[in-house]
Amino acid sequence: MKKFYIQSISVFSIIIPLIIIIIAWVAITVVKSTMLGDFEKNKVTYQTDQSLNQQLNILKKQAGYAQYVPQWEELMQGDSFAKMNGQLEKSIESANKSKTLTLTSQKREGRPNLGVAGPYSAYSYGIQGTYAEVQQCLLDLESNMPNSMLTKLTINASNSGNFYNFNLNFTTWELTK
Numbered sequence: 001m002k003k004f005y006i007q008s009i010s011v012f013s014i015i016i017p018l019i020i021i022i023i024a025w026v027a028i029t030v031v032k033s034t035m036l037g038d039f040e041k042n043k044v045t046y047q048t049d050q051s052l053n054q055q056l057n058i059l060k061k062q063a064g065y066a067q068y069v070p071q072w073e074e075l076m077q078g079d080s081f082a083k084m085n086g087q088l089e090k091s092i093e094s095a096n097k098s099k100t101l102t103l104t105s106q107k108r109e110g111r112p113n114l115g116v117a118g119p120y121s122a123y124s125y126g127i128q129g130t131y132a133e134v135q136q137c138l139l140d141l142e143s144n145m146p147n148s149m150l151t152k153l154t155i156n157a158s159n160s161g162n163f164y165n166f167n168l169n170f171t172t173w174e175l176t177k
Contacts, residue, residue, distance in 0.1 A: 076147050076175040080121050081108055084172055087145050088125065088137075095137035100163065101129035109169065119174040122151070127166045128158055134166050147173040 075083065085106060092101050105126035127134055142148065152169035 072146060073175065075145065076173060080147075080172045080174050081123060084123055084145060084148060084170065088141055091137045091140040091144070092127070094140055095133050096129070097133065098130070101127065101133045101137060104128050104165070121172050121174060123170045123172065125166075125168045125170070127168065128163055129166075130162060131164055134164065138168075145172070149173075 088103065088106075092103060095101060103125065105124070107124050109122035109124050127137070129137075138150070142150070149171045150168060151171050152167075154167040156165045156167075158165050
């Protein structure tokens with residue numbers, strides 16, 4: 001009778017519990033390594049971020065542009081189209097020495113696909129004038145609107161004398177709403 005029970009006893013009391021223990025050990029090891037791996041990755045990311053923030057603060061102090069940051073943030077808030085139009089009109093006034101510089105069109109454009117995440121708007125303007133005056137106007141505009149970027153410029157000769165028609169497309173970066 002002993003012979004008949006040895007196989008059953010060895011299977012049900014030794015081999016099956018051993019298999020269950022091995023499966024449980026493998027599952028616990030996989031879960032633990034996954035959890036610890038995520039934790040370690042997040043810890044390294046956090047430490048890197050803290051280190052970069054410290055380096056950035058040091059660079060901000062060295063660069064001396066911290067005084068401009070509130071002004072730049074204010075530029076990026078609110079209606080950027082109205083701010084851009086206002087600044088463009090001021091730039092035209094300051095560059096329009098011969099009174100020939102004219103804003104011919106202005107409109108909002110659809111968002112161009114720049115491949116960049118973040119809030120931005122696009123605007124299109126038409127300006128007619130001499131090359132030097134438009135160049136001075138754009139220099140003044142881009143100096144006072146650092147959150148704007150000229151994305152497209154088309155220049156055509158005008159039918160009236162020494163003037164050019166400039167078609168300008170701008171992208172203006174905005175703060176997250």
